[in-house]
Amino acid sequence: MAAATDDFGRKCEVKQNEALGRFVVAQCNLRAGETLLLEQPIVVVPHMGDRRCSKCFKLVQNFCRKCRLLVLCEDCSDHNSHNCQRLAEIELSEEQVKRLQEHPDIQPALKCLLLREHPETLPLYEEMTQMETHLATRKGTDIWKNYHEHAFAPLEECGVLKHLQREADEDQVQGLLSILDVNAFEIRAPEPGGSMRGLYRRAGLFAHSCMPNLVTAIDDERRIKVYANRFIAAGEILYNCYTNVLLGTEERRDILRVGKYFDCTCPRCQDPTELGTHMSSFICSHCSCPGGYIIRQPETGTWQCILNPDHTLKQEFVANILERAREEIFHARDDIYRLELLLAKLSRLLHRNHYLMLDLKQNIASILRQILQNIAHRPNKKVYERKIRLCQEILLVLKVLAPGISRMKAIALYELANTQAELARKQFSEQEQSGSDLLATLEQVEVMIRESLRMLLFEPLATPEGQLSRSMLRELKELQDDIKNIQESNDDVVDQ
Ligand SMILES: C[S@@+](CC[C@H](N)C(=O)[O-])C[C@H]1O[C@@H](n2cnc3c(N)ncnc32)[C@H](O)[C@@H]1O
Numbered sequence: 001m002a003a004a005t006d007d008f009g010r011k012c013e014v015k016q017n018e019a020l021g022r023f024v025v026a027q028c029n030l031r032a033g034e035t036l037l038l039e040q041p042i043v044v045v046p047h048m049g050d051r052r053c054s055k056c057f058k059l060v061q062n063f064c065r066k067c068r069l070l071v072l073c074e075d076c077s078d079h080n081s082h083n084c085q086r087l088a089e090i091e092l093s094e095e096q097v098k099r100l101q102e103h104p105d106i107q108p109a110l111k112c113l114l115l116r117e118h119p120e121t122l123p124l125y126e127e128m129t130q131m132e133t134h135l136a137t138r139k140g141t142d143i144w145k146n147y148h149e150h151a152f153a154p155l156e157e158c159g160v161l162k163h164l165q166r167e168a169d170e171d172q173v174q175g176l177l178s179i180l181d182v183n184a185f186e187i188r189a190p191e192p193g194g195s196m197r198g199l200y201r202r203a204g205l206f207a208h209s210c211m212p213n214l215v216t217a218i219d220d221e222r223r224i225k226v227y228a229n230r231f232i233a234a235g236e237i238l239y240n241c242y243t244n245v246l247l248g249t250e251e252r253r254d255i256l257r258v259g260k261y262f263d264c265t266c267p268r269c270q271d272p273t274e275l276g277t278h279m280s281s282f283i284c285s286h287c288s289c290p291g292g293y294i295i296r297q298p299e300t301g302t303w304q305c306i307l308n309p310d311h312t313l314k315q316e317f318v319a320n321i322l323e324r325a326r327e328e329i330f331h332a333r334d335d336i337y338r339l340e341l342l343l344a345k346l347s348r349l350l351h352r353n354h355y356l357m358l359d360l361k362q363n364i365a366s367i368l369r370q371i372l373q374n375i376a377h378r379p380n381k382k383v384y385e386r387k388i389r390l391c392q393e394i395l396l397v398l399k400v401l402a403p404g405i406s407r408m409k410a411i412a413l414y415e416l417a418n419t420q421a422e423l424a425r426k427q428f429s430e431q432e433q434s435g436s437d438l439l440a441t442l443e444q445v446e447v448m449i450r451e452s453l454r455m456l457l458f459e460p461l462a463t464p465e466g467q468l469s470r471s472m473l474r475e476l477k478e479l480q481d482d483i484k485n486i487q488e489s490n491d492d493v494v495d496q
Pocket residue numbers: 019020021022023127128129130182183204205206207208209260261262263264265
């Protein structure tokens with residue numbers, strides 16, 4: 001059952017209009033970091049194609065001994081509370097059971113159908129007002145055909161739908177799956193790298209903006225926390241971001257159009273320079289002066305140079321370059337030399353902040369982190385300096401795109417601070433830096449770590465970021481002790 005704090009009731013008001021459907025506004029002024037909602041999901045489902053235990057969500061192959069249709073691991077098999085009673089009552093032949101078991105894609109549909117059986121659970125259909133519009137948009141698309149083949153058809157052919165308490169036709173099964181696609185949040189799975197999806201009754205009401213004023217975080221118990229990322233005045237609309245802020249406008253808008261069925265009109269999407277970051281801009285090969293960037297005009301869709309509108313690029317050329325670049329990035333992953341070469345090559349075509357350049361920079365920075373963590377590599381000064389520069393470049397963009405509290409920004413800042421501290425210590429121990437230089441750097445690092453912690457401390461404790469913030473608190477204490485010791489020894493040198 002959905003359980004939520006009543007912060008939501010006191011601080012938020014649900015409204016409705018033509019453009020957004022239902023959306024949420026602030027009922028009172030909200031402080032940066034203020035919690036608006038803590039909520040458990042009403043349903044958690046695996047991604048299509050995954051088989052996850054219905055109770056503990058580990059990836060497994062076993063089925064419940066009772067209903068034989070829901071996936072259930074050995075450890076959870078003694079529990080009897082996973083809503084399978086209805087399914088167990090349906091008489092199915094061995095062949096039908098086998099056929100259904102071969103279709104891992106039916107798991108999300110089954111879990112949603114079972115949820116509808118419970119009178120005390122909110123009726124999903126009535127809650128999700130926009131389902132009809134989304135269904136009409138989906139009919140006949142590849143998503144519809146795919147769900148028909150892999151979810152609806154097997155359930156229908158084996159007679160499961162007819163035997164449910166509330167019989168379901170194709171529109172209803174497709175409707176439930178569309179509710180999941182449009183409203184669900186990605187949840188980290190128990191094993192590293194995996195994910196599943198969860199539906200939250202209230203958290204799903206927030207509208208989207210590519211410049212959100214909210215942060216959402218889901219902890220190990222799958223509870224969502226929603227908090228303000230900046231001061232929000234009473235009456236402002238509350239926005240979550242449904243996509244990755246580090247994507248270009250076309251890519252974000254495509255994801256929203258295809259997956260969420262709307263055209264985003266937020267200030268960032270309206271601005272072809274993406275708030276001056278140029279995350280989608282090309283370099284104009286005709287203009288020799290700095291600032292000759294080719295941007296996409298939102299009204300016409302044409303690619304024109306800012307300095308000289310006669311300098312243009314064809315949409316086809318742009319699409320080709322980007323597709324080739326994406327492929328090359330994919331093939332170069334994990335190979336730092338290839339990634340650096342690619343970055344140099346693309347820097348002749350794309351703005352340094354282009355989202356693909358940022359993707360490359362993030363990839364390189366993460367390989368450099370592994371190199372620096374391994375003492376056996378004995379990295380030289382240049383490795384530290386490269387990582388510092390990359391972190392600074394990524395941070396510059398994040399400061400514009402995510403001006404308030406941001407997990408991504410906090411982590412980038414921490415990475416930068418850590419690398420600067422390590423480099424300064426190394427240079428000091430190799431006598432390339434004086435004690436006062438080391439002190440000055442560590443004092444700057446302390447400011448950065450405090451700033452990073454200021455953002456990360458709002459994360460729930462039972463998340464990797466929450467844990468990181470706790471270990472950062474310890475590191476900060478050690479850093480402060482270090483600074484004190486160096487100050488004292490510097491004072492001793494001055495006294496002598
Ligand atoms: C997670 S739901 C939000 C709740 C939804 N408005 C409702 O009434 O149930 C996402 C849907 O809300 C609408 N929506 C959210 N943000 C929007 C935006 N910025 N512009 C237009 N529609 C938006 C779209 O229909 C989208 O598919």
